[in-house]
Amino acid sequence: MPYxxxxxxxxxxxxxxxxxxxxxxxxxxxxxxxxxxxxxxYLLKNTPRGIDPLSPANTLSxxxxxxxxxxxxxxxxxxxxxxxxxxxxxxxxxxxxxxPVEFKSTGYDGVVLSxxxxxxxxxxxxxxxxxxxxxxxxVGKFTAEVEDxxxxxxxxxxxxxxxxxxxxxxxxxxxxxxxxxxxxxxRTGMGxxxxxxxxxxxxxxxxxxxxLACREDILRLAGEGVKRFPDSGVFLMxxxxxxxxxxxxxxxxxxxxHNWSSGVMRAAERISGETMAExxxxxxxxxxxxxxxxxxxxxxxxxxxxxxPRYGGPEFETIAALxxxxxxxxxxxxxxxxxxxxxxGMDTISCGGTIAWLMDCVEHGYVDDDFIPGVPCxxxxxxAMVKLVEMIGKEEGIGRVLGKGSERAADExxxxxxxxxxxxxxxxxAHMPQEKRSLGLIYAVNPFGADHNSSEHDYSYMKxxxxxxxxxxxxxxxxxxxxxxxxxFALVTQYFYSxxxxxxxxxxxxxxxxxxYRPWELxxxxxxxxxxxxxxxxxxxxxxxxxxxxxxxxxxxxVGKEADVVPVKLNQxxxxxxxDGLSIPPGELEDALREYYQLAGWDAExxxxxxxxxxxxxxxxG
Numbered sequence: 155m156p157y158x159x160x161x162x163x164x165x166x167x168x169x170x171x172x173x174x175x176x177x178x179x180x181x182x183x184x185x186x187x188x189x190x191x192x193x194x195x196y197l198l199k200n201t202p203r204g205i206d207p208l209s210p211a212n213t214l215s216x217x218x219x220x221x222x223x224x225x226x227x228x229x230x231x232x233x234x235x236x237x238x239x240x241x242x243x244x245x246x247x248x249x250x251x252x253x254p255v256e257f258k259s260t261g262y263d264g265v266v267l268s269x270x271x272x273x274x275x276x277x278x279x280x281x282x283x284x285x286x287x288x289x290x291x292x293v294g295k296f297t298a299e300v301e302d303x304x305x306x307x308x309x310x311x312x313x314x315x316x317x318x319x320x321x322x323x324x325x326x327x328x329x330x331x332x333x334x335x336x337x338x339x340x341r342t343g344m345g346x347x348x349x350x351x352x353x354x355x356x357x358x359x360x361x362x363x364x365x366l367a368c369r370e371d372i373l374r375l376a377g378e379g380v381k382r383f384p385d386s387g388v389f390l391m392x393x394x395x396x397x398x399x400x401x402x403x404x405x406x407x408x409x410x411x412h413n414w415s416s417g418v419m420r421a422a423e424r425i426s427g428e429t430m431a432e433x434x435x436x437x438x439x440x441x442x443x444x445x446x447x448x449x450x451x452x453x454x455x456x457x458x459x460x461x462x463p464r465y466g467g468p469e470f471e472t473i474a475a476l477x478x479x480x481x482x483x484x485x486x487x488x489x490x491x492x493x494x495x496x497x498x499g500m501d502t503i504s505c506g507g508t509i510a511w512l513m514d515c516v517e518h519g520y521v522d523d524d525f526i527p528g529v530p531c532x533x534x535x536x537x538a539m540v541k542l543v544e545m546i547g548k549e550e551g552i553g554r555v556l557g558k559g560s561e562r563a564a565d566e567x568x569x570x571x572x573x574x575x576x577x578x579x580x581x582x583x584a585h586m587p588q589e590k591r592s593l594g595l596i597y598a599v600n601p602f603g604a605d606h607n608s609s610e611h612d613y614s615y616m617k618x619x620x621x622x623x624x625x626x627x628x629x630x631x632x633x634x635x636x637x638x639x640x641x642x643f644a645l646v647t648q649y650f651y652s653x654x655x656x657x658x659x660x661x662x663x664x665x666x667x668x669x670x671y672r673p674w675e676l677x678x679x680x681x682x683x684x685x686x687x688x689x690x691x692x693x694x695x696x697x698x699x700x701x702x703x704x705x706x707x708x709x710x711x712x713v714g715k716e717a718d719v720v721p722v723k724l725n726q727x728x729x730x731x732x733x734d735g736l737s738i739p740p741g742e743l744e745d746a747l748r749e750y751y752q753l754a755g756w757d758a759e760x761x762x763x764x765x766x767x768x769x770x771x772x773x774x775x776g
Contacts, residue, residue, distance in 0.1 A: 157367040158220040158683040159183055164262045164284065166277060168351050169210060169269030173284050175262075184686060185771065188219025188263060190246050191656040191700040193235030196266045197244070198703060198775055203710050207239040207343075208350040210270035216257065216316070216356065217264035219658040223255040223363055223442070224683050226376040227670060228663025230254045230442035232316075233655060237707075238342040238602060239327045239350075240504070240559055241579040243717075244707040245342035246602050248655055250441040253333035256314040259360030271352035276304065278357045289354035294320050296497040298335040298464050304357055316356045319499020322349035324549040326557035328504035332496060336451075336466025340501040341580065342602050367685030375679060376443075379663075379670050383445050387668030392438065395450045396470035397427030400478075407733030408589045410582070411478040412533060413514040414575045414723055417586060418731030421483040425473050434489060436463045446662060446670070452489050459490035459540075468492040468502070471606075474584030475506025480513055480539050487536035491543045498547030504559055507581030509542045511560040511573055512552070520569040525552040574721050578603035585611065587720060588728060588736045591636040592644040595746050598718045599760070601704035607661055610647035612640070614667040621666030624673045624690060625650060636742065641749045646694075653697030699770045701754075702762045706775045715760040718747060 161183070163176040186192045193215040205211040214236040221229045232254035238245030261281045274289040292300050301315050314333065322329025322345040329345030330338040339345070366372055383389060390398050403409040404422035411419035423429060430450060439449035450467030454460060468476070468488055476482065476491045495502045513533045516523045523530040526545075531538045545553030555563045561579045564571045575582045580603020587594025590612035597604040612633045615622060622628070625647065631640045647666065650673065654661050657680070663670045671679070677690050708714070720738060727737045751758065755766035767773055 157365050157685045159263050160261050160364055162262050164265040166267045167269050168271040171286055187656050187696055189217050189233040189656040189658040192217045193233055194703040197235050207237040212237050214267045214347050218254055218258045220684050221657050223258045224372055225443055226372055227379050227444040228660035231658040234331050234339045234344040236347040239346045240343045244601050244704050247339035247341045247344050249337045249339040251334050251337035252442050253314040253316050255442040257358045259362055260358050261362040274352050274354045276355045276357055280359050281362050292354050297332045313357055313359045318345040318348040321498035321500045321547045322346040327559055328501040330499050330501050332499045335464055336496050345499050366683055368682045371682035380445050386670050388446050388662050388670055391448045392446045394427035394431055395448055397473050399470050400426040407731040408586050409478050410584050410586055412481055413510040416730045417728050417733040419478045424483045425477045425485045454486050457486055459486040461489045461493050465493040465496040471583050472502040475503045479506050479510035481533040482536050482539050484536040487540055491540050494543045503583055504581045508556050508560040514573045515570040572722050575723050578717055580604050588738055591634050592640045594720050595644050598720050601708050608648055608651050609644055610666055615643050619667050621672045636746050638749050641746050645753050649694050649697040652700045653693050656696055656700050702770055706762050709761040718760055
């Protein structure tokens with residue numbers, strides 16, 4: 155019998171409204187393990203080259219992994235994969251919460267969806283049955299409303315719902331997949347793909363958890379994590395959330411502000427995790443079985459903004475994108491804008507980054523500030539930021555353009571291309587490559603665009619670490635180095651984080667330096683759950699395989715090195731604070747790119763070679 159997985163993948167043809175069940179062999183699970191790599195397998199196998207991401211021919215998948223639902227912190231995550239409507243390249247996004255474990259409890263490891271339903275539908279999955287239900291009455295409704303309606307209709311408050319929102323239905327390209335009304339597979343527009351298939355929601359309820367090879371070892375490892383948590387690098391993340399980074403980054407000059415023109419923002423302390431904890435925080439929420447409890451839940455009923463705890467609370471990336479990017483220091487406004495994004499189902503990073511770009515265009519005189527009657531759309535105007543979020547969600551006025559993301563908005567309006575802060579149509583998360591040079595390389599080469607969770611950050615390699623040594627990295631480098639050793643650090647840790655996205659592990663819990671569990675303990679977790687005998691190098695091979703599948707998809711779409719760039723905005727010197735004058739000089743990454751491609755086994759154009767694909771048992775990809 156299999157341990158850690160069910161051995162069943164549900165296939166749904168939405169056009170024909172048919173269901174089939176695949177039963178992949180044990181070797182398939184060992185080779186791909188779930189999550190992103192498994193989703194990529196079906197994307198590459200089933201999606202024709204060159205198709206429109208919003209056509210019925212796109213393949214959309216939800217995958218757990220062989221670890222999902224094991225009773226230990228950090229293992230309730232799910233990956234959504236499809237061709238991305240934002241970039242027309244590979245799309246890939248992860249989220250946590252309670253939906254992943256409930257999905258796994260239905261008896262399926264993943265679901266692969268093709269075609270397009272003739273009318274809006276919900277996919278209802280339990281161990282006993284699978285069916286498509288009419289969802290016409292859910293169209294246009296906010297995410298919490300949809301959850302309430304579905305639970306009332308099914309008479310079960312414990313069902314879990316993954317849904318696209320009204321923004322994706324209207325065509326916003328960075329539509330997210332929302333669960334629990336406040337968790338998001340936010341990046342790369344996976345909610346928009348879902349909406350294009352007339353799939354309003356995936357609803358799950360189950361009671362079938364797969365067996366564990368050695369439950370005693372898992373419980374022992376779980377207990378060790380609980381004991382070490384108070385003294386770990388993630389304890390303050392639990393106490394103050396990811397937003398604890400706001401003040402420290404601002405003090406060092408690394409809080410992206412004023413559309414990335416500066417690394418500091420006046421009054422940043424007003425939007426910090428500490429301030430949130432002291433003012434609007436209602437409670438700390440968690441994902442299934444996790445000791446960290448980093449999820450924020452806020453409530454505001456006074457002043458100009460009313461914020462419901464139903465929609466959670468903003469994380470660091472959201473606070474930066476809707477706050478410091480736009481020079482907004484009004485925490486209540488940011489919380490309300492975050493609520494709007496969760497109500498409408500939108501990626502907060504792309505939403506805030508696009509609004510900041512528009513405000514920069516106004517400041518440069520490229521466009522007037524009169525998109526909202528009586529409310530100038532300028533940096534620092536919280537009312538303008540909130541209203542623009544709502545206009546994007548409604549596809550109203552300038553929101554129809556901004557809902558395409560900043561790069562397409564720049565193309566359509568023919569302004570401000572030098573003000574863009576994005577790669578492959580993916581707006582930057584709030585970690586600055588001017589500070590962390592290898593992160594700039596990762597932003598450039600990452601197959602689905604700029605991403606802060608695709609490698610370990612440079613500051614972790616400033617001193618020796620047992621976790622990095624286990625990955626073969628034993629020669630620490632300064633933050634601003636971009637030499638061959640730092641390139642190897644970027645690539646090797648990218649393989650490790652690629653593995654985490656395949657095993658659907660939270661990278662606040664599993665990682666090489668500051669996280670709760672180190673790489674060798676991840677090996678122990680995989681062994682205890684699955685019973686497989688393997689090494690850390692075996693797992694890194696899985697991460698490398700997934701990276702090459704991502705890159706191979708883009709190569710199949712005709713895209714390679716020409717897309718591996720950082721925006722010219724980063725060549726401009728930052729102003730103000732400790733990082734005044736800091737920039738990434740033009741052409742700095744060229745040598746690093748060549749070194750990276752060679753180490754990765756790719757050709758000079760950044761495409762996986764036949765030899766590399768053969769080595770990774772991916773000959774079928776070509």
